[in-house]
Structure formats: C-alpha cells, structure tokens
Amino acid sequence: MYKQAMLHLKPGDWLTLMLGGIFVVLLTLKLWNGDLADKAIIRSGGKIFKEVALSRDQQIEVPGPLGTTIISIQNRKARIASDPSPRQYCVRQGWLQQAGEIALCLPNQVSVELAGSRKKYDSLNY
C-alpha cells in the first residue's frame, strides 16, 4: 500500500505536500504560541493586593468582605483553591496558565490575573 501511494505522487505533489506541511507548522507556531505567563496579579477590592512570580509554588491568603480567598500557585500555573463566594465560579475555573487569563471572585472582590512579558490588552471592560 505504501509503495502504491508512492506511485501516485508526482514531484509536484511532493512539493505541494511539503509546502502544505510547512504552512501547517508555521500556522501552528503562530497561533498556538500563547504567551506563557510570568506573574500573577492579585487584586482585592479593586486594588492590587500582591504581585507574585509564578516561578515559586506557594499559597496566598487574600482577605475579602466575605472571608478569605486562597490562591495557590504551582508549576507556573495559578488557581483559586478556595473562596467563600456562594456559586464558586472562580474556583471552578481551574488552573490559569496563559497570559491574560483571569479568574474573578466577584462576591469576595478578589481576582487573579496572569501577565506575561507583554500585555495583550490595556484594559478589558465587561
């Protein structure tokens, strides 16, 4: 079967295949080269509470109006490990890894945003 496939491929087909392969690889590199995040910006009540590098694994406790939100950083990823908010949206969001990803615990007024070497947006409005 392999031999037969070879028979049907003319030189130009090889060229097309090669160009197609290069195109796919370039496309993948360009589109999947998500900026990996370097640091996490933790906000509480709208103000920056702390900026931490993702290089060190740690747990951070952030106080808010409802109680304490625990943020854990592990393997260059960050997540909200526990939060007193009733619906737990930010906890269920799971691990954040890419720059620009953000988890918001609105009831407790705590947020974690990941930032990379360059900022993708100046600001985000919802």
Add this chain to the structure above:
Amino acid sequence: MRGSQHFLLLITLLHGSYMRDMDTRSLLLETTAEDHHVARMAAVALGLTILESAIPSPLPGVKPGLANIVTLIVLARYGWRAAVWVSLLRVLAGSLLFGNFLAPGFFLSLSGAVCSLVVLAFAQHLPSRWFGPVSHSIYAAFAHIAGQMLVVYLWLIPHAGIAYLIPIFATAALVFGTVNGLIAARFMEETPTPSIPQLDKLPDNIPR
C-alpha cells in the same frame, strides 16, 4: 440502492433544468446523457457523505470529506464545469437529506465547496506532468477549511478565539486532502474512463 435512485431523479431534475416542451398540460424536463452522468456522480458523492456522517468525529468539522474524491475524479475526467455541478448538487441534495438546508451547516458546506471549486479552477491548470490529483486535493482541502472558517468568523462565532482551532483544521485538511487525492488517483488508475458525452461536445443550443 433504492433510495439513491430517488435522489438520482431529484438531482437529474435539478441539473436538467431546461425545458423544451412546455404545453399547458404537461411539463417535460428533457435530460441528456450528460445530465444523467452528473446526477449519477452526485448521487455517489451523496452516498459517501451519508457514509461519512456515520463516522464519529473528535471535533465538529473534522471530517474526511470523502465526497470530494468524486469531485476530484470528475474534475480530472470531465472538466471543471462538471465538477462544479457534482459538488454543488451534492451540497444541496445533502442538506435536503440531512434537513439542514439554509441552516448554518448548509452554508458551511456551501462556502467550503465554493472556495474549493474556485481554487480547483486554478489548480487544474497546473502541469499534469508534475501535479496530480493529490495536489488538487490538498489545495482544495485548504481552500475548503479557509472558506468555512471565514463563514464561522464572519457570521457564526465572531471571536478571535476560533484561531486556536485553525491548526487542528489545517492539519486535518492536509492529512485528509492527501488521502483523498491518493484514493482518487488509485481509482482512476484502475478504472478506465467510461465513454460519456463531455460538456464540450454538447450541442450549442443547450443553455449551460
């Protein structure tokens, strides 16, 4: 095969859309052998589409596109015009069959088919000494996915996030494009060209 004959009839009627004998009582659609041939090819393509819908896909939109094998063979043997007919009839009849005529899925198929056909119009002029059905197939597959992504972005999901899916679709296009092209090349090698009237040899009084 009984069901496919009904579609054959439907497609024959769609393709043979010119009427000669129009009196008040009966409406007669005259069809040529070439109409029947296009209809038969479109019916085969339709059969492959149905077959393909039974194959589970890991991601919506990643499909082998087996029906395009028929388009490639028709292009190589009967020219671009016949390929356009077969491809578009397959999209139309397929959408009626699956019940998504004028639904998003239909427009996705249509934009993919149209983009492929436009690219094939250029690709068919590549020197046949060096370029075969595999090249045609790969170019058409990329055009197909480009057309679909355009519709998805402009109409269905206007969000830059779909860019993350493009590498997956492009890889699928390359792989399935190559495989379909090889199947078409193999088929054409093994089966001699049947003698069917070609479009160029039709009488001039038939509107095209």
